[in-house]
Amino acid sequence: MKLTILKDHLIESIGHVSKAISSRTTIPILTGIKIDATLSGVTLTASDTDISIQSFTASENSTIKIIELIQAGSVVLPAKFFVEIIRKLPAQLIEIEVKANFQTIIRSGSSEIQIMGLDPDEYPLLPEIEESKMLRLPSDLLKTMIKQTSYAVSTNESTPILTGVLWNITGDKLKFIACDRHRLASREVTVDNDLAQNLPNIVIAGRTLNELSKILPDQNTLIDIVIADNQVLFKIQSILFYSRILDGTYPDTSKLIPQSFQTEMVVPTKELAEAIDRAYLLSKEDKTNIVKMMMLEDKTIEISSSSSELGKVTEQIALQHIVGDLLKISFNSKYMLDALKVLDSEFIQIGFTGAMQPIIMKPQDSTSILQLILPYRTTN
Numbered sequence: 001m002k003l004t005i006l007k008d009h010l011i012e013s014i015g016h017v018s019k020a021i022s023s024r025t026t027i028p029i030l031t032g033i034k035i036d037a038t039l040s041g042v043t044l045t046a047s048d049t050d051i052s053i054q055s056f057t058a059s060e061n062s063t064i065k066i067i068e069l070i071q072a073g074s075v076v077l078p079a080k081f082f083v084e085i086i087r088k089l090p091a092q093l094i095e096i097e098v099k100a101n102f103q104t105i106i107r108s109g110s111s112e113i114q115i116m117g118l119d120p121d122e123y124p125l126l127p128e129i130e131e132s133k134m135l136r137l138p139s140d141l142l143k144t145m146i147k148q149t150s151y152a153v154s155t156n157e158s159t160p161i162l163t164g165v166l167w168n169i170t171g172d173k174l175k176f177i178a179c180d181r182h183r184l185a186s187r188e189v190t191v192d193n194d195l196a197q198n199l200p201n202i203v204i205a206g207r208t209l210n211e212l213s214k215i216l217p218d219q220n221t222l223i224d225i226v227i228a229d230n231q232v233l234f235k236i237q238s239i240l241f242y243s244r245i246l247d248g249t250y251p252d253t254s255k256l257i258p259q260s261f262q263t264e265m266v267v268p269t270k271e272l273a274e275a276i277d278r279a280y281l282l283s284k285e286d287k288t289n290i291v292k293m294m295m296l297e298d299k300t301i302e303i304s305s306s307s308s309e310l311g312k313v314t315e316q317i318a319l320q321h322i323v324g325d326l327l328k329i330s331f332n333s334k335y336m337l338d339a340l341k342v343l344d345s346e347f348i349q350i351g352f353t354g355a356m357q358p359i360i361m362k363p364q365d366s367t368s369i370l371q372l373i374l375p376y377r378t379t380n
Helices: 007-020 079-088 139-152 194-198 206-215 269-285 333-342
Strands: 002-006 032-037 041-047 051-058 067-071 073-078 093-098 103-108 111-116 134-138 164-170 173-179 183-190 202-205 222-227 231-236 239-244 263-268 290-295 300-307 311-318 321-324 328-332 347-352 359-363 369-373
Touching (some): 007 032, 007 051, 007 206, 032 079, 139 173, 139 206, 139 222, 139 333, 164 206, 202 239, 263 269, 269 311, 269 333, 290 333, 333 369
Antiparallel strands (some): 032 073, 134 222, 164 173, 231 239, 290 300, 290 328, 359 369
């Protein structure tokens, strides 16, 4: 194999696929990036068995020639070294030549680097996915849905299914649900195609979705999502992103969400987030993260936290609306801040069914997103 390629385009492609490289893999060849060079362009592939990413760079676009192919071929190069060395090469034009026994020479400007490559035939084949079950979503919407839910997945590997986000597909509705037993986040959208009718519910690891989110374009580009028995494929322009579907049955979380409330209030999102953030600083020092909220007669709430060493924070926020019983409730301030960050609304509606029952939060102007947090029992 021998070719020249423009540095910026190679770096961009490496940046996409390197998200699938894992240093913890037990399969040595998966610590490498596979390079396939053909007349049409160069394809890079990386995988850690849970995620596989393939990025294609065309030989030319409408304005410039990107790749000059001298001899087609393939090689696998050690990812860590390859990624670092390409970034540090001095010139914009890079030559890659593979000789006998996969010895690879990389030239750029006055630099010449030799790397021992690996046999590409030993690299695992990517899954073959039949494209009969497919969903299409705008890239920016998918990115937002991931942001609004994936933070609430469990980090406890003893319950693997809860480390993922459930894609619940009912009729023309697609709902993402994440739950770690202490909090829950959900976001629902209407899907504008008939294909959704045939799709099964799937669970995708939160870590995988966060890596996918980094690749997704911010603009309104349509993403094809192909679902198979144990794999899902995201087709993003020149990138193919494969993910393993988690095994197991996701628990029914609908029973956690109350249908009526003892107390409901509407509060300015920014003011509440800033007050809890200040209280969090003190609660964090005490290693509890516990912040208290007390509802007062004058349509205000009091946010407070204390530290046995530092002191106490107390402040009041005026409510836009409150109805029902006045409660005093304690909660994990970090969980509350995580939820408030993704509720993109000037005012939020918060519902309570008692001091030890789930706290439900929604944007005042939308029912498509819901956040749930379990409160803490405190002695005072």
